[in-house]
């Protein structure tokens with residue numbers, strides 16, 4: 269019996285485990301060997317209606333709890349996620365092809381997010397507003413009711429479990445849909461959630477984006493939605509939501525993030541930072557990956573050669589093996605997309621200096637394994653440098669002065685993260701000010717810190733998550749004006 273057959277693999281709706289009402293399922297593929305692991309429910313719009321109804325029924329009692337009671341539930345869930353972290357990480361790794369040690373880290377982060385928002389429950393505060401002696405003026409923060417989350421494939425458990433914390437803390441009930449490619453850990457988490465939470469407070473639905481996902485987006489009772497995925501899908505969701513009602517939609521979308529190495533940088537640290545920034549341990553499948561390496565011409569050769577050498581040492585392997593550094597691309601479609609960008613890089617005349625091919629050795633032959641790939645002298649305005657690949661392909665290019673580096677860095681439609689390596693304080697702060705990105709690292713890459721607010725400029729999204737702003741975004745503000753004296757003469761409007 270494999271680990272994937274030890275979980276119920278059924279959706280969680282109103283506290284009960286269910287398949288699709290019409291019995292339809294989706295095959296789950298193991299990207300490391302192309303085999304079908306198991307099936308998950310392919311829910312229909314009618315099933316999603318049931319989930320929203322269940323969440324609606326659960327809402328009044330959940331919202332009426334004292335905030336610290338809600339925090340208690342979140343803390344219990346965090347404890348249980350940690351207690352089950354090995355099993356959850358194994359499912360994520362099996363499902364999405366990332367090395368097991370990386371997915372272990374995700375359960376820790378998910379538990380951390382639950383604890384963070386549990387600690388923040390009393391901060392969903394309104395305020396009192398100065399209004400003279402005759403009147404009391406204050407604002408309330410109230411939950412929306414039923415809220416929806418739809419998420420991408422790359423951090424399955426984290427996106428389902430960690431990311432629901434803010435919405436729950438604020439008093440909403442949740443319907444959440446993981447990616448159809450990576451739903452197993454969410455369904456395993458449903459076993460745990462079922463034991464801790466009142467029925468209907470958390471509903472986990474599975475299925476296709478244009479079916480179950482669309483039904484959630486278009487449901488008239490779901491007025492607050494948070495989406496993690498590609499920018500094209502995000503725009504479609506915005507449009508679709510607006511057809512039905514005025515909805516509060518936040519979007520965590522793609523990136524084509526720059527890492528700029530200035531001439532005074534510590535070169536060894538910059539090389540390590542560039543390597544880490546690409547998140548090769550998730551096969552480069554990270555929205556925050558710094559996938560454009562913009563290096564000052566004076567150290568360009570040194571950085572590119574040093575990086576290529578380190579990339580050659582990255583070990584491709586089965587996700588479950590302890591010494592694997594890079595695993596499999598999540599599915600065939602994504603694999604083909606990455607391979608097509610490698611061809612585009614060649615056609616655009618860039619120099620291929622590392623990787624650029626599928627791994628076909630031994631046990632990896634049937635999986636979607638691609639070697640870490642580095643192109644140099646990439647046209648900054650060509651497709652390889654402008655479009656999100658979401659795979660282990662890094663595009664390097666030289667620059668001559670600060671203005672040129674900034675022009676290249678800001679030339680893409682995205683603005684999620686950015687990184688700069690420099691020892692000069694003025695350059696560091698100028699860059700942080702001038703770069704069009706929601707999250708900036710100086711002399712490091714690829715770190716998230718709870719409480720700091722993750723999200724993008726431009727086509728990388730709307731809204732910030734993992735901070736106080738996110739908590740407030742799950743509430744609506746209501747102003748209350750109480751006249752208890754004599755109405756004062758009108759001032760202003």
Ligand SMILES: NC(=O)c1ccc[n+]([C@@H]2O[C@H](COP(=O)([O-])OP(=O)(O)OC[C@H]3O[C@@H](n4cnc5c(N)ncnc54)[C@H](O)[C@@H]3O)[C@@H](O)[C@H]2O)c1
Nearest residue numbers: 419420421446447477481482497498501520521522523555
């Ligand atoms: N900014 C962030 O925090 C962040 C984090 C992770 C991934 N991403 C982005 O996600 C993308 C990769 O993930 P993906 O391939 O899973 O993205 P995707 O857009 O293909 O799918 C994401 C989710 O949307 C659902 N979906 C698809 N079409 C839908 C529709 N019409 N209506 C409702 N739901 C629909 C899918 O079923 C899935 O659950 C990349 O662009 C990456 O940069 C962003």
